[in-house]
Amino acid sequence: RPSASTETVTAAGRVPWFPRRLHDLDTFATKVLEMGEELDADHPGVHDQAYRQRRAEITARAKAYRTGQPLPRVPYTPEETAAWGTVYRRLRTLYPTHACREFNHLFPLLEANCDYGPDRIPQIEDVSRFLHECTGFSLRPVMGLLSSRDFLNALAFRVFFSTQYIRHPSKPLYTPEPDVCHELLGHAPLFANPEFAAFAQEIGLASLGASDEDVKQLATIFWFTVEYGMCHQDTHHADGTVTRGELKAFGAGLLSSFGELEYCLTNQPEHRPFDPARTAVQTYPVTEYQPVYFVAESFRDAKEKVREFAKSLRRPFDVRYDPYSQTVQVLDSR
Ligand SMILES: Cc1ccnc(-n2c(S)nc3sc(C)c(C)c3c2=O)c1
Numbered sequence: 001r002p003s004a005s006t007e008t009v010t011a012a013g014r015v016p017w018f019p020r021r022l023h024d025l026d027t028f029a030t031k032v033l034e035m036g037e038e039l040d041a042d043h044p045g046v047h048d049q050a051y052r053q054r055r056a057e058i059t060a061r062a063k064a065y066r067t068g069q070p071l072p073r074v075p076y077t078p079e080e081t082a083a084w085g086t087v088y089r090r091l092r093t094l095y096p097t098h099a100c101r102e103f104n105h106l107f108p109l110l111e112a113n114c115d116y117g118p119d120r121i122p123q124i125e126d127v128s129r130f131l132h133e134c135t136g137f138s139l140r141p142v143m144g145l146l147s148s149r150d151f152l153n154a155l156a157f158r159v160f161f162s163t164q165y166i167r168h169p170s171k172p173l174y175t176p177e178p179d180v181c182h183e184l185l186g187h188a189p190l191f192a193n194p195e196f197a198a199f200a201q202e203i204g205l206a207s208l209g210a211s212d213e214d215v216k217q218l219a220t221i222f223w224f225t226v227e228y229g230m231c232h233q234d235t236h237h238a239d240g241t242v243t244r245g246e247l248k249a250f251g252a253g254l255l256s257s258f259g260e261l262e263y264c265l266t267n268q269p270e271h272r273p274f275d276p277a278r279t280a281v282q283t284y285p286v287t288e289y290q291p292v293y294f295v296a297e298s299f300r301d302a303k304e305k306v307r308e309f310a311k312s313l314r315r316p317f318d319v320r321y322d323p324y325s326q327t328v329q330v331l332d333s334r
Pocket residue numbers: 146147148151152175176177178182219222227253286
């Protein structure tokens with residue numbers, strides 16, 4: 001098999017290497033851009049040696065993880081659990097009015113089946129098992145910063161790379177990077193929803209063997225949907241009245257940030273209809289609230305739009321995921 005860094009040259013030109021089997025995701029362990037314990041100068045934990053050591057231990061176990069093994073269980077400390085509890089309690093109060101219907105349907109199931117609660121940080125092994133029963137999605141511990149290509153490629157296999165460390169306890173309501181609160185409160189619940197799972201996988205399939213420019217566009221579409229997406233939904237009230245097109249949040253960056261979840265439903269930011277061709281080239285800030293959100297009509301509609309958009313990308317072949325062998329098949333578009 002070609003090593004992860006080579007590329008395949010076909011009649012259609014140079015195609016970057018991409019995983020074809022679930023086990024190929026193990027090659028990402030050697031391709032980490034930076035390990036999880038390297039913190040930016042402005043990171044709240046940058047001067048806390050014990051915190052950095054903790055992060056190094058957690059990411060080292062992630063690096064050793066291989067497909068098929070049980071996911072590492074992290075014995076979280078009371079201090080880490082308290083930080084989780086602060087975030088959990090604040091966000092839990094907003095979900096009924098700010099999160100989309102699908103999220104509010106699934107969250108009680110996670111509380112009942114995966115030990116979700118303010119007094120315990122759930123283990124990704126337990127959450128992954130639940131997701132796998134619902135949609136075939138599974139979690140994988142991430143060993144550091146993955147490239148957008150590798151991260152999106154994994155979605156083609158219904159695999160989501162998830163951090164296990166937690167933000168620095170000095171700032172429980174702020175994190176400059178994904179942490180276990182972001183993953184388990186923001187991302188994990190919706191991967192149990194069939195339509196959202198199919199939507200996320202669509203982005204992953206489009207990223208397999210895509211050019212660097214196309215990966216950049218797909219990562220931006222990911223950012224404005226899976227990370228910061230909003231949707232319209234009709235609410236059927238008990239008295240039979242219907243409120244049409246209510247704005248709700250489904251992006252993980254919103255569902256895991258108390259401040260931005262409130263902000264995104266105000267009229268301060270701009271709300272535009274989700275349209276992959278426009279969304280794909282929209283610029284965005286990473287360290288402040290988003291000035292623009294894109295609104296999807298439904299996860300099914302968003303998936304169809306991404307599938308259509310993917311046909312316009314430069315890739316000279318199509319791919320199909322076979323769930324039985326958990327492999328990707330390349331279909332020549334001749
Ligand atoms: C496409 C891609 C590839 C790897 N990571 C991501 N990704 C995800 S999933 N969540 C977050 S939350 C946050 C504050 C940042 C910076 C971030 C992030 O970068 C996205």
